[in-house]
Structure formats: structure tokens, C-alpha cells
Amino acid sequence: MVVREIKRHLNVAIIGGGPGGLSTAIALSKIPNVDVQLYEQAKVLREVGAGISIGQNSWNVLELLGVADTLTSGHVTSIILNLNGKTGEEVHRVERPPPKDQKRANIRTQRTKLQSALVAHVPPGVIQLSKKLVKVVDQNLAGVELHFEDGTVGLADLVVGADGIRSVVRDTAWPEYEIKFTGTTIWRALLAWDEVVALDERFATTGWWHSPTTHVWFSPVGEGLGEIAARAWHDPKIHSASKVSWGVPVTKEHVESHFTEYLPQVQEALALVKEGDWREFAAFSGPELSKLTAWGNKVVLVGDSSHALSGAFGSGAGFAMEDGYILARALEYFRNDVHRALPLFDAIRLPYYSRMYLHLAGEQKKREAKLEQHGGAEAASFDDKVRIKVIKGGGPDMSWIYGNNIGAVWDAAVAAIRLG
Ligand SMILES: Cc1cc2nc3c(=O)[nH]c(=O)nc-3n(C[C@H](O)[C@H](O)[C@H](O)COP(=O)(O)OP(=O)(O)OC[C@H]3O[C@@H](n4cnc5c(N)ncnc54)[C@H](O)[C@@H]3O)c2cc1C
Known part of the structure; x- marks a missing residue:
């Protein structure tokens, strides 16, 4: 019988300083007997891009990470319009005044504001800049070797691939995967x-x-x-x-x-x-992965590296932060035993991403069917095509994404374990 060594002390290397990596660093730094290092290729942590939406799902996880009060800037998106760009016709309008019991309104903010709020909660000494990972090597019981562009080599018990959609960690541990x-x-x-x-x-x-x-x-x-x-x-x-x-x-x-x-x-x-x-x-x-963990629970993916959905739901930063939170909870619950914690992480997060893939495939089919009703892509007018493109009210309930309460998801997972 193989007896697995349970590492009560864990060296974790997080690759990538985006929302996924930073939130994982924050959450892991709060649990006992975990040493965390975050390696980011950039010389300076500076988000490219422009704005980012923070909806209830993102607020929920930011609260749990203790970061929500640090994010103070943004525009409240209580009204969202969809207009025909050629005629100016208002095709659809969403109005959602923040309910009274809702602590934080949905906002659009600068990506740098989210990033600096997260960075402020990462303990000093955790983030290492100018560290571009070029490959990871499975060293079996010894752990995972990390090779950086500057020639240095590190070793970790657990590697968290938070290196985005073009993930080096994913491409090494899942060599068949293609985006x-x-x-x-x-x-x-x-x-x-x-x-x-x-x-x-x-x-x-x-x-x-x-x-x-x-x-x-x-x-x-x-x-x-x-x-x-x-x-x-x-x-x-x-x-x-x-x-x-x-x-x-x-x-x-x-x-x-x-x-x-x-x-x-x-x-x-x-x-x-x-x-x-x-x-x-x-x-x-890229396609759905069948597992978010590899190499005998020594590698795990969080954020965009784990579900290459190209920002389809406009909430990928929220998903990445939820991943980081759940990974830390699972490790804490199983006292850093990766062989129990990582399968639990998989069991919670994989079906969630599967549901997203399924939803997108269904939406595409619906749009194609609507277009057919208007005589197909060739025959439909500019205005009809715009109306078909804009999903109107009465569409599917998306609260499983935008209202996701990751704290409740974790509580339900623990309750299910206790029930056996
Ligand atoms: C157009 C667009 C709009 C979007 N709008 C929203 C929105 O409104 N709300 C929302 O929540 N999400 C939005 N998203 C999605 C969101 O940007 C991503 O899902 C989110 O940034 C994913 O976070 P991450 O930490 O997984 O990856 P990333 O943010 O991509 O971070 C990865 C980090 O890893 C580093 N890295 C990469 N390779 C290496 C390496 N080899 N070595 C070391 N470091 C490395 C990178 O430099 C980077 O800092 C949008 C995406 C797009 C494309």
C-alpha cells in the first residue's frame, strides 16, 4: 500500500500577479503553515486594459478576502443600455437600482484600482517581480521545479498557475491543450x-x-x-x-x-x-479541461488559465478571485493535504466552469435559430441583426454567475462533506 506523506508545511509558488494570483496570495497567506511566493513576469505590477466591472459575485469574494473596503473608486452601473450604432435606437435597457439590503453597488472601475486594492492586502515579501516562468518540471516526490527566464530555478510543493489565458503552467502540464x-x-x-x-x-x-x-x-x-x-x-x-x-x-x-x-x-x-x-x-x-489539477496534486490552475472563455461573461476577474478563495479554504480545511484539498477544489470549481461552457454553446444555438427566422445572415437587415444580437429581457437567469456567493458555495461544500 502507498502511504501518502501529508505535508503539513507547504511551499506554494503562484505564477502570475493578475486578480487570480493576487487573491490566491492573499487567501493563502492567512492560513497556517503555508509559505507563499508569487512570481510575476512584469517589472512593475501594472494592469493593461482599461475598465473592469465589479458585480455582486466579485464584491462577495472581495469581502471574504478583506479587500472590498479598499476598492473605493468607480462608476455605479445602475443603468446599462444597448443601442443600434447606426440609428441610435435604444434596443434594450437594464435598470437595476441597488436593492436596500445590497451593501455594494455594481460598478465599473479602472483595472488598476482593482489591482492596487488587491496588492495592498498581499503581505510584504510575497511578490517577486521580473520573474518570467519558462517551464515547470515534475520532480515527483521532491515537488515541482520552476525555471525562470533569468536562469534561476526554484522548487515548490504546489504550483498555482495564475498566469492567464496564455499560461505556461497549463501548457507544460497539459501539453495537448490549445487555444x-x-x-x-x-x-x-x-x-x-x-x-x-x-x-x-x-x-x-x-x-x-x-x-x-x-x-x-x-x-x-x-x-x-x-x-x-x-x-x-x-x-x-x-x-x-x-x-x-x-x-x-x-x-x-x-x-x-x-x-x-x-x-x-x-x-x-x-x-x-x-x-x-x-x-x-x-x-x-480553448476547450473545457477535465481537471484543474495535475501531476499528482502538485499543480493547480486558477483564473483564466483554467477556463479559456475569452472574457465571455465579463466577470473573469471575479471567477479568478473565487478560485483563489476556494483553493485556500480547501487547503485550510484539509490542513494542507493537497491530495484531499485539490480534488475538493476541482469538485467545486470544475462543474461551475462546465456550466459556463454549456451556457455559451446554448446561447450560440439560440442566436443562429433567431437569425434563421429572419431569413438567415444574408437576408436579415442591419437593424434585425442588431436586435438578434442583443439578448433582450426574458433571457436565462444569470444570477448563478453575477450573484454567486462564493462563501455560501464553500459552506455548502463543507456541509456536503459532513453529511458524508
Ligand atoms: C476585453 C475584456 C474585458 C473584460 N472585462 C472584464 C470585466 O469587466 N470584469 C471581470 O471580472 N473580468 C473581465 N475580463 C476578464 C478578466 O480580465 C480576466 O478574466 C482576469 O484578468 C483573469 O485574471 P487572471 O489572474 O486569471 O489572469 P490575468 O489577469 O491575465 O493575469 C495573469 C498574470 O500572469 C502574468 N504572467 C503570464 N505569464 C507569466 C509567466 N510566464 N511568468 C510570470 N508571470 C506571468 C501576467 O503578466 C499577468 O500579470 C475581461 C477580459 C477581456 C479580454
């Missing part, structure tokens, strides 16, 4: 918001302005700033070769050229972004 360009390219910028709102007062409200294959998102993010995130879809068979990087600077002309059929005020707003301020993000996705 592919979805066809969607996103350009994002932050800018002073008063002059944008002067073009059309509807820009003061968070909203999507649509064409059938593109949209432009406008949202204030607090502190006088706002965010424009513009998306276009191109056939991935033709365009995927150039779409390998993330957060690449692109010219104004390049971005604006995709939105020439939009209303003049939308085009003028795009033109307000300064040369050099646009960043391009090519959306990649």
Missing part, C-alpha cells in the same frame, strides 16, 4: 470623459452601441475618466496569424477604420482617443 483566436479583436482606451459626454449625453451611461458584427462600449469608470472598448469580428481563418499578442499598441487610424458605419458622435468619440493610447486584445478561447 485558438475566436475572431474577436478588442481595442481599449481610457480617456477624460467630459468631452466624450459633450458629444452625446447617452455616453454618460454605461452602454453598448452595436452593429451586427461590431460594438463600441462606452462607460465612465470614475475619477473623471471613462473607457471605450471597441470590438470587431473577423474570420479567424484569415486573421489569426497576426493575433498572437495581448495589449499591443495600435494606431488610431487602424481602430477607427472598423467603425465607419457608426453614428457621427460615436466616430468622433473614437477620434478623441490620443495617438498611442489604444491597446489591442485578440480574444482566444
Whole structure:
């Protein structure tokens, strides 16, 4: 019989300092007998991107991590519009005034604000910058070897792959896994918001302005700033070769050229972004994993590395933070026995991600069926295609995502274990 050694003391290496890595570091630092090191490739922890939505699911986990009160800046998104970008027709409006018992309103904030709030709660000495992981090597009972670009080598009992959608940890431990360009390219910028709102007062409200294959998102993010995130879809068979990087600077002309059929005020707003301020993000996705752990419970994935859904729900930072929280709870519950804690992490998080994959496949089928009712992609008018694209009220209940209470999820898992 093989007797597994239960490591009461655990050396954990977290790869990546995004929301997943930082929240894992915060949560693990609070449990006994765990040494945590977080390795981040960047020289300075600085989020690329622009804004980020913090809904109830994210607030719930931020509360549990003790970070919620540190995140104080943002624009309350009590109204969200969907408009036809060519005619200005309001196709759909969501109004959700914060209920009285709801402590924190949904907000759109700057990504840097979330990041600095999380960093403020990571104990000193945990984060190591300029440490780009190039590979991990399974050293069996000795642990996992970490090889960094600077030539240094480390060893850990447990490696947490929080290194995002292009994860080196995942690509080493799951060598068959592949992500592919979805066809969607996103350009994002932050800018002073008063002059944008002067073009059309509807820009003061968070909203999507649509064409059938593109949209432009406008949202204030607090502190006088706002965010424009513009998306276009191109056939991935033709365009995927150039779409390998993330957060690449692109010219104004390049971005604006995709939105020439939009209303003049939308085009003028795009033109307000300064040369050099646009960043391009090519959306990649990959299939569902059958397990989030590998190498005999010495490797675990959290956040985007574990579910390459290309930001489909606009809540990936929330999911990443929930992962970090559950991983720490599971380790604490089983006193750092990875052979019991990691299967529990898998059992809680894997079905949740499966449900997301299933939901997206269903939504795609529904859109295709609606398009068929309008005579197919060729026959449907611009306005019909925009209406089909915008999912109207009466759609599926999404509270399992946006209202997820990860503390209650953990309590239910513990109750189930106790019941046997
Ligand atoms: C257009 C868009 C809009 C989005 N909007 C929202 C939103 O409104 N709300 C929301 O919650 N989510 C949103 N998301 C999703 C969210 O950005 C991600 O899900 C979230 O950032 C995932 O966090 P993470 O920590 O897993 O990965 P990341 O944020 O990608 O962080 C990974 C970190 O790992 C580091 N790293 C990578 N490789 C290495 C290496 N080899 N060695 C060392 N370090 C490494 C990176 O530098 C980075 O700091 C959006 C995503 C997109 C694309």
C-alpha cells in the first residue's frame, strides 16, 4: 500500500500577479503553515486594459478576502443600455437600482484600482517581480521545479498557475491543450470623459452601441475618466496569424477604420482617443479541461488559465478571485493535504466552469435559430441583426454567475462533506 506523506508545511509558488494570483496570495497567506511566493513576469505590477466591472459575485469574494473596503473608486452601473450604432435606437435597457439590503453597488472601475486594492492586502515579501516562468518540471516526490527566464530555478510543493489565458503552467502540464483566436479583436482606451459626454449625453451611461458584427462600449469608470472598448469580428481563418499578442499598441487610424458605419458622435468619440493610447486584445478561447489539477496534486490552475472563455461573461476577474478563495479554504480545511484539498477544489470549481461552457454553446444555438427566422445572415437587415444580437429581457437567469456567493458555495461544500 502507498502511504501518502501529508505535508503539513507547504511551499506554494503562484505564477502570475493578475486578480487570480493576487487573491490566491492573499487567501493563502492567512492560513497556517503555508509559505507563499508569487512570481510575476512584469517589472512593475501594472494592469493593461482599461475598465473592469465589479458585480455582486466579485464584491462577495472581495469581502471574504478583506479587500472590498479598499476598492473605493468607480462608476455605479445602475443603468446599462444597448443601442443600434447606426440609428441610435435604444434596443434594450437594464435598470437595476441597488436593492436596500445590497451593501455594494455594481460598478465599473479602472483595472488598476482593482489591482492596487488587491496588492495592498498581499503581505510584504510575497511578490517577486521580473520573474518570467519558462517551464515547470515534475520532480515527483521532491515537488515541482520552476525555471525562470533569468536562469534561476526554484522548487515548490504546489504550483498555482495564475498566469492567464496564455499560461505556461497549463501548457507544460497539459501539453495537448490549445487555444485558438475566436475572431474577436478588442481595442481599449481610457480617456477624460467630459468631452466624450459633450458629444452625446447617452455616453454618460454605461452602454453598448452595436452593429451586427461590431460594438463600441462606452462607460465612465470614475475619477473623471471613462473607457471605450471597441470590438470587431473577423474570420479567424484569415486573421489569426497576426493575433498572437495581448495589449499591443495600435494606431488610431487602424481602430477607427472598423467603425465607419457608426453614428457621427460615436466616430468622433473614437477620434478623441490620443495617438498611442489604444491597446489591442485578440480574444482566444480553448476547450473545457477535465481537471484543474495535475501531476499528482502538485499543480493547480486558477483564473483564466483554467477556463479559456475569452472574457465571455465579463466577470473573469471575479471567477479568478473565487478560485483563489476556494483553493485556500480547501487547503485550510484539509490542513494542507493537497491530495484531499485539490480534488475538493476541482469538485467545486470544475462543474461551475462546465456550466459556463454549456451556457455559451446554448446561447450560440439560440442566436443562429433567431437569425434563421429572419431569413438567415444574408437576408436579415442591419437593424434585425442588431436586435438578434442583443439578448433582450426574458433571457436565462444569470444570477448563478453575477450573484454567486462564493462563501455560501464553500459552506455548502463543507456541509456536503459532513453529511458524508
Ligand atoms: C476585453 C475584456 C474585458 C473584460 N472585462 C472584464 C470585466 O469587466 N470584469 C471581470 O471580472 N473580468 C473581465 N475580463 C476578464 C478578466 O480580465 C480576466 O478574466 C482576469 O484578468 C483573469 O485574471 P487572471 O489572474 O486569471 O489572469 P490575468 O489577469 O491575465 O493575469 C495573469 C498574470 O500572469 C502574468 N504572467 C503570464 N505569464 C507569466 C509567466 N510566464 N511568468 C510570470 N508571470 C506571468 C501576467 O503578466 C499577468 O500579470 C475581461 C477580459 C477581456 C479580454
